[in-house]
Amino acid sequence: MATRHVVRPPFPDDPLAATGRTLRWGVVATGSIARNVTPQLVQLEDAVLHAVSSRDPARARAFADDLGASVAYGDGGGMLGYERMAADPDVDVVYVATPHGQHYEVAKPLLEAGKHVLVEKAFTITGDEAQALVDLASERGVFLMEAVWTRFLPAYQRALDVVASGEIGDVRWVQADLGFAAERDPRARLWSREAGGGALLDLAVYTFTWAFGALGMPTGVHAVGTRTPEGVDGTHALTLSYPGGGVAQLLGTLEAQATRTATIAGTRGTLRTFAPLTHPDGFMVMAGDDHRREEVAPGSAPYAWMLREVARCVQQGLRESPTMPLADTVATMRLFDSVRKQLGVTYPNDERTFGG
Ligand SMILES: NC(=O)c1ccc[n+]([C@@H]2O[C@H](COP(=O)([O-])OP(=O)(O)OC[C@H]3O[C@@H](n4cnc5c(N)ncnc54)[C@H](OP(=O)(O)O)[C@@H]3O)[C@@H](O)[C@H]2O)c1
Numbered sequence: 001m002a003t004r005h006v007v008r009p010p011f012p013d014d015p016l017a018a019t020g021r022t023l024r025w026g027v028v029a030t031g032s033i034a035r036n037v038t039p040q041l042v043q044l045e046d047a048v049l050h051a052v053s054s055r056d057p058a059r060a061r062a063f064a065d066d067l068g069a070s071v072a073y074g075d076g077g078g079m080l081g082y083e084r085m086a087a088d089p090d091v092d093v094v095y096v097a098t099p100h101g102q103h104y105e106v107a108k109p110l111l112e113a114g115k116h117v118l119v120e121k122a123f124t125i126t127g128d129e130a131q132a133l134v135d136l137a138s139e140r141g142v143f144l145m146e147a148v149w150t151r152f153l154p155a156y157q158r159a160l161d162v163v164a165s166g167e168i169g170d171v172r173w174v175q176a177d178l179g180f181a182a183e184r185d186p187r188a189r190l191w192s193r194e195a196g197g198g199a200l201l202d203l204a205v206y207t208f209t210w211a212f213g214a215l216g217m218p219t220g221v222h223a224v225g226t227r228t229p230e231g232v233d234g235t236h237a238l239t240l241s242y243p244g245g246g247v248a249q250l251l252g253t254l255e256a257q258a259t260r261t262a263t264i265a266g267t268r269g270t271l272r273t274f275a276p277l278t279h280p281d282g283f284m285v286m287a288g289d290d291h292r293r294e295e296v297a298p299g300s301a302p303y304a305w306m307l308r309e310v311a312r313c314v315q316q317g318l319r320e321s322p323t324m325p326l327a328d329t330v331a332t333m334r335l336f337d338s339v340r341k342q343l344g345v346t347y348p349n350d351e352r353t354f355g356g
Contacts, residue, residue, distance in 0.1 A: 020315030
């Protein structure tokens with residue numbers, strides 16, 4: 001049996017089915033991912049979308065109306081929309097869907113106000129920002145998690161079961177690539193240093209999720225890549241080393257169409273995901289000379305599995321998810337710090353100082 005590096009969440013077959021008392025949610029930001037995730041959030045039997053916040057009050061109102069939230073908060077009158085949400089006693093849990101450059105500054109007042117918080121990936125820009133949020137959540141006794149939805153998906157969990165069963169033998173090598181030729185717009189999130197742009201923080205979270213699931217936390221990383229005129233990475237290639245001798249190769253790019261698959265190779269066979277590796281609906285196992293087997297897993301409402309875990313943890317008084325622990329998030333952000341140093345990529349957030 002190989003080691004299982006990610007805890008299996010204790011899920012029902014239906015992620016929309018209630019696991020406890022009804023929670024009142026707030027959503028910060030009205031951009032692309034907020035528009036994808038929130039419609040699945042409102043389908044949860046034990047979730048009520050109470051409030052939406054945007055920099056623009058009219059955008060908050062329109063989003064709230066679309067999705068049935070009663071309250072809309074915007075910036076103005078010397079207060080930010082998310083500060084108003086933090087002060088709202090009728091909000092239990094907040095989903096932060098701003099660009100990652102702003103995750104720290106948005107999550108901080110919410111945690112200070114005692115809200116449980118789900119923060120989009122990448123969790124922050126730096127390892128120090130991540131640790132500061134984790135310390136704050138622990139001090140306030142609230143739940144905090146990075147929205148790495150892939151970890152909760154049935155296909156990912158089942159793939160890790162296959163690896164742990166020993167069917168492909170001892171894992172020696174993982175390869176994963178993710179990327180696309182993104183439209184060039186220096187003001188857009190993907191390219192902007194202020195927003196935390198670049199392929200690393202946007203895409204490596206996912207390729208790393210497969211490497212971590214198969215091999216655990218690496219002890220070394222070697223990175224090469226390209227830098228855009230804005231100073232973020234357009235493409236990166238990471239080689240990760242592990243104490244047991246395994247190797248992972250992860251590629252992320254905003255400059256080319258990638259295969260968007262992950263391959264886990266062991267001493268007896270190989271497991272390859274279907275695309276996209278962010279939320280595959282299955283995988284193929286190849287073992288020996290002539291054994292090939294495909295497995296499929298449910299693919300609808302992919303964000304609901306992660307949202308179910310947040311609800312379950314909050315309802316049960318947990319401060320973090322055993323499937324997506326905060327130590328993994330901090331270690332991943334520290335790994336990315338080291339990658340950025342090798343690539344020569346910096347962000348304004350690097351200047352932030354903490355405590356002391
Ligand atoms: N889980 C996933 O599948 C997935 C997919 C894509 C992105 N993401 C993550 O989700 C986050 C948001 O990505 P997105 O694609 O939704 O970005 P987006 O379309 O640019 O939307 C981000 C939203 O954040 C708000 N915002 C607050 N402060 C901002 C600032 N200083 N600059 C720009 N926008 C600001 C804006 O909403 P208001 O104008 O309403 O304030 C904006 O619409 C990122 O961390 C990203 O990595 C996750």
